[in-house]
Structures are given as structure tokens and as C-alpha cells.
Amino acid sequence: MTPRRLQQHWDKLGKEDAMWAILTDSNRKGGRWTPEEFFAEGRNEIAAVMEYLRKHGAPPRFRHALDFGCGIGRLSQALADYCETVTGLDIAPSMVESAQKWNRHGERCRYLVNGTPDLRQLPDQSFDLIYSNIVLQHMPTAMSWAYLGEFVRVLMPGGLLCFQIPSEPSGTLIGLLLRILPVPVVRLIRKMDMYGTTPERVKAIVEAAGASIIDTQSDTAAGPHWKSFRYLALKPGKAWL
Numbered sequence: 001m002t003p004r005r006l007q008q009h010w011d012k013l014g015k016e017d018a019m020w021a022i023l024t025d026s027n028r029k030g031g032r033w034t035p036e037e038f039f040a041e042g043r044n045e046i047a048a049v050m051e052y053l054r055k056h057g058a059p060p061r062f063r064h065a066l067d068f069g070c071g072i073g074r075l076s077q078a079l080a081d082y083c084e085t086v087t088g089l090d091i092a093p094s095m096v097e098s099a100q101k102w103n104r105h106g107e108r109c110r111y112l113v114n115g116t117p118d119l120r121q122l123p124d125q126s127f128d129l130i131y132s133n134i135v136l137q138h139m140p141t142a143m144s145w146a147y148l149g150e151f152v153r154v155l156m157p158g159g160l161l162c163f164q165i166p167s168e169p170s171g172t173l174i175g176l177l178l179r180i181l182p183v184p185v186v187r188l189i190r191k192m193d194m195y196g197t198t199p200e201r202v203k204a205i206v207e208a209a210g211a212s213i214i215d216t217q218s219d220t221a222a223g224p225h226w227k228s229f230r231y232l233a234l235k236p237g238k239a240w241l
């Protein structure tokens, strides 16, 4: 899948039923998420993330956060409660347009379209927190690996990078089928492509880019048919610990 095709795919989903494309609860298909419930999910998730970061010695507030793959701003809006500014970046213009519509933080929260397989529009060392959930799993590995390196580039020294990415299909029956079925067949039955990267590879990429993985946790963000992990990385520099 090329960046252009990926963009077209998500742009279409963003126009059709963005909330369901982001949180694919089968009971919510067809516009059945209410905005209140949808954004409350984001606030709950970010409250738990902040608690997790604090357990690792992070400060209660951050200066500049990047929400990579922001969708319509479910997490960016919640991050703005803990950060001076938030930049939400997404490949899909339709998602960014909706995010702007749902923004309740004015200029403290900005949304940008990013259609390139890098973050060239963002300067080096711009963020002290980068967060990404249920995004890197949906792009070919060459692309997600390039973004991991870019995250470290745009992270300030002493900054934290927290992201989720699955490793491989799980041991469920569907997980086993996902391992053996050809991609075109999988696409017939599943709406979104999924790609995995092993924890060893994640560690090697992040370390080569100049940060260290300081925690790895198994998580359920990719659903029951994929093994998934949340990683916390620190870029060396001015210590916050």
C-alpha cells in the first residue's frame, strides 16, 4: 500500500463514518457513536496514560505534545488538558477537517495533514511528549519504521515517546488464519490492513535513532487476534526523572 492509497483509504473512512473507523465497536457502526461518548473514551485513555507516565517519573504537565494519527482528535483534545500545546497529525484530510470542527482548545490545539512517509514539516526537537495509539498498526512496516525514527528526531532531549504497535497475529483461530491467508483474501473479510513489528525490531529502530525503550507492556489495542505492545521511550538529555 503506497502513502497515496493509504491516504485515499482513510480519507474515505473519515468521510463515511469517522468515529466508527477509529473505534470499530460493531454496535456503533452507522453513526451510532455519540460525540460525548466518543470523546469520553479519549479522556479516559489519556488519564490512564498520564498515570502510567507519572509512574515512570514524568511531570504532571507537558509543554508540546504530538498526537500522531490523530483521527478526529479523540486523544488530542484530551491531551490538551495536560499540555500547553498539542499538534494532531493525520494522513486523511477528512479526519483533520473533522478534528478542527471538534476542537475546543482554540490555538492550543492545531491539526495538520501529513501525507508523506516522514515528518518533514515538523522541526527537530519540537515535542516533549509524543503519543500514538492504534495508528502504526495500519501501515506497511517500512512506513511505520520510518515514522519511529522520525518520532525520535522531533522529540526534545528528555522527551517521552509512547506508542502502540502489534507484533504478530495471536493464537486465536482468526489469528492463525491471518498468518496463512494471502493479503487479498484477508482484505475481503477485514476492512483495515494490519501489520506487525517484533519488539526486538522496535527496540533496534528506536535505539538507532537515539532514544531508549524504558518500558514495554502487552496491551489489547489491536483486538484479540493480534499480539500488541505499548512502548515507552526516552530520548536522553535534560533529565526529568
Ligand SMILES: C[S@@+](CC[C@H](N)C(=O)[O-])C[C@H]1O[C@@H](n2cnc3c(N)ncnc32)[C@H](O)[C@@H]1O
Pocket: 006, 010, 011, 021, 022, 023, 068, 069, 070, 071, 072, 073, 074, 075, 089, 090, 091, 092, 095, 114, 132, 133, 134, 135, 138, 139, 143
Ligand atoms: C484507528 S484511527 C486512530 C485515531 C486516533 N489515534 C484515536 O485513537 O482516536 C487511525 C488513524 O490513523 C491515521 N493514519 C493512518 N496512517 C497514517 C499515516 N501514515 N500518517 C498519519 N496518520 C495516519 C488514519 O487516518 C486514522 O485517522
